[in-house]
Amino acid sequence: MVLPVNNPTKSYWIEAAESPLRDFRSTVDLPKETDVVIVGSGYTGATTAYWLHKYTANNGSTPPHMLMLEARDICGGATGRNGGQLRPHAYSRYPAWSSRFGADGAHTLIKHEMAHLPAFRDLLSEEGITEEVCFKLGETFDAAMTEEAWTRLKTAYEDMKNDHGENGDVIRDCRLIEDPIAAEEFTQMKGCLGAVVHPAGQVWPYKLIHALLRIVLNAGNLNLQAHTPVMNVSERDASGWITVKTSRGDVRTKAVVHATNRWASHLLPDFDNLIFAGRGSLAAIKAPEGFIKHTGAQHWDSVVNNYHVQIPAPYNTIIVGGARQLLVHDPRSYLRNDSEDKQFDGVPEFYQSWPASDIVGWKGEDPAELGKRVSEGGCWTGITSSSIDAFPFVGAVPDHTGHFVAAGFSGHGMPRILLSAAHITPLILQFLKITFTPPALVAPYPLLPGPFHATAERIKKLQKLDATEVFEKTVKADLESARKSFCNDARSRPRSDQA
Ligand SMILES: Cc1cc2nc3c(=O)[nH]c(=O)nc-3n(C[C@H](O)[C@H](O)[C@H](O)COP(=O)(O)OP(=O)(O)OC[C@H]3O[C@@H](n4cnc5c(N)ncnc54)[C@H](O)[C@@H]3O)c2cc1C
Structure with missing residues (x-):
């Protein structure tokens, strides 16, 4: 309770x-x-x-x-x-969903999510509030930052293509960028090995x-x-x-x-x-107008990711969430955790270092300036509802x-x-x-x-x-990620280790 x-x-x-x-x-x-x-x-x-x-x-x-x-x-x-991303699971959950509900069941789930794009567009247009709520349709990406992530993302895409054919109505919406140079150019994510791209929206929720x-x-x-x-x-x-x-x-x-x-x-x-709690974090970062071309997410493995979106003028801030490289060292700080009144230790600094370290050609400050002071809305936590x-x-x-x-x-x-x-x-x-x-x-x-x-x-x-068993399994999986190299560079070690 x-x-x-x-x-x-x-x-x-x-x-x-x-x-x-x-x-x-x-x-x-x-x-x-x-x-x-x-x-x-x-x-x-x-x-x-x-x-x-x-x-x-x-x-x-x-x-x-x-x-x-x-x-x-x-x-x-x-x-x-939240993150402001109206970003359907267009393909990435396909293996998990098709193994539970079959190819048609997975297809139905994807179609339901994708239907939200035209449903939003039409509702906001009918009510005349599209600009007021900063709504935009466009393309989003999943950027693979490791071979492990690239294999997982590509496999999801290929599984869906194999089951539904080259011209299936959901696969037609997705595409792979396999050339790392082209992927980095599209995603603006430094060191990206490849990407999957599909339609998505963004909004000021x-x-x-x-x-x-x-x-x-x-x-x-x-x-x-x-x-x-x-x-x-x-x-x-x-x-x-x-x-x-x-x-x-x-x-x-x-x-x-x-x-x-x-x-x-x-x-x-x-x-x-x-239904359980999950605690996430985000930050707002000042950026030049129109700097980010597409909403998207970076993936290192199935646990560690960042995601971001840029709000249109006059605000222009980038909203970035995730910080899992750092958080994963202490899964109990976010899994089944309701401390929405507290910041995560070291996370504002992590986000401030993110644009210069991760975005190609970042033209802002390093460390980046937050859209507001941390205590005034520059960095915050929020509670997701995690269904068993x-x-x-x-x-x-x-x-x-x-x-x-x-x-x-x-x-x-x-x-x-x-x-x-x-x-x-x-x-x-x-x-x-x-x-x-x-x-x-x-x-x-x-x-x-x-x-x-x-x-x-x-x-x-x-x-x-047994919800405790489910919880302990997730903690264990997250701690396995914490041992990987991408969670152990200078910015990702827990602050207590750096003291
Ligand atoms: C950090 C974070 C990032 C996220 N990013 C994304 C994203 O980018 N894309 C995406 O698709 N989803 C994202 N989500 C999830 C998304 O925000 C939620 O799925 C969605 O907002 C849930 O809406 P809701 O109205 O059900 O819940 P809420 O917005 O939480 O609304 C529930 C309301 O009920 C009120 N309430 C609860 N109990 C009581 C009570 N007893 N009496 C009175 N009021 C009560 C609460 O105060 C709250 O305002 C994110 C969530 C978080 C926390």
Whole structure:
């Protein structure tokens, strides 16, 4: 049982956005009664509210009254602290997914992620917020920094090509750059041996969520409440009401959406053994305008990577995350770790050294200047929700009538959540007996792949797994990476060793 800490490190995305909705409360007091309480104001909560609005906007029925309760400031969780990459797993998970779900199952999962690119483009264009939320489509890369990484990336690509053919609809989107000189030129990553390239997007996630919430607030059926942690949610009583207990009083509601990510198990103990914390870190680095041509990631092995994106003018900062060469020496500092109120030792300096050591032709300072001081949002930590079977839990919560969930996106929510939220929306409206019409924006897309469904069978099976054993295995694998040479150069040794 754990709630979000109330003094997390400051994130550049939140501080630089200066949003008027940051501490917003629609009303001084909470309403006594509503149709739907959405717990959590991140990407999941906001897109669920948005779809509830869109599905009911044009069909003459009364839209549901929504109350969104957020423990922190609005969008103060993972969505306000992430990497900004809308980067589908276009091929890289193919071996793992095809061995679990077969070639067609893996294909369905990839198609779902890729569908988020046009779905984002069309939604943002329809709402006229593309520029406001700094959205761009383009190409991204996985850069192999070692032979080990190159073999792994190429094998994933080749496996997919072998199963689906040269012209398969997902493989057509991906390409290999095998010549190291061409790979270095494309990726701008020094010493890159080769790269796999595919379509992706980038966005300012916090601005996106605040824009969507503004749209739903303007439509008039959302009551939004910052700094209101939910302590407990009851089962549905005989009259059909669920009681939501908050630090500011109780609310009764007909339905509850748990959009609480890593913290889902606080209100739904069934998820105790299913969703865990993972602590990540990022920094914002000042850079010349348009310096980074493509979003991307560097890979040394399956554990050690960095990823980055550059925000457009007037901000221009590079957001870089990972720092695994350094962190991997102490896996317990990030695996199942909730210390979002603390920086990692030595990580701000690691990120400041990164542009000059890793980017071809870096024209900025060395060490690089942060976009803000460390304590003001220049470097921050954030909590990902790590699902025990690597897939999120989406749907009506089994055995808890009136409760719906979308959580456990495992550090990779951007190309998964928009359409997952569109999947639970009709379930909620059917439950409330409100008629609806799916908007044209979702019509072309597959909403939810099989492994995402929060079925009773899946939950029961996973509850029986030995989560400690899974954790210890991961710690062991990460410590194996820590022994490799790329984790033992001057910048990667733990600071305690350097004293
Ligand atoms: C460091 C980091 C980097 C990442 N980088 C990327 C990336 O580049 N690309 C990508 O695809 N994904 C990335 N992710 C993952 C992505 O950010 C998440 O999958 C996504 O933001 C999850 O959205 P969410 O709304 O489910 O969760 P959150 O944004 O965490 O929202 C949940 C909200 O619920 C609130 N809450 C929880 N419990 C309660 C309660 N009891 N009462 C009231 N409120 C409550 C929390 O305060 C929080 O605001 C990253 C995550 C992190 C932490």
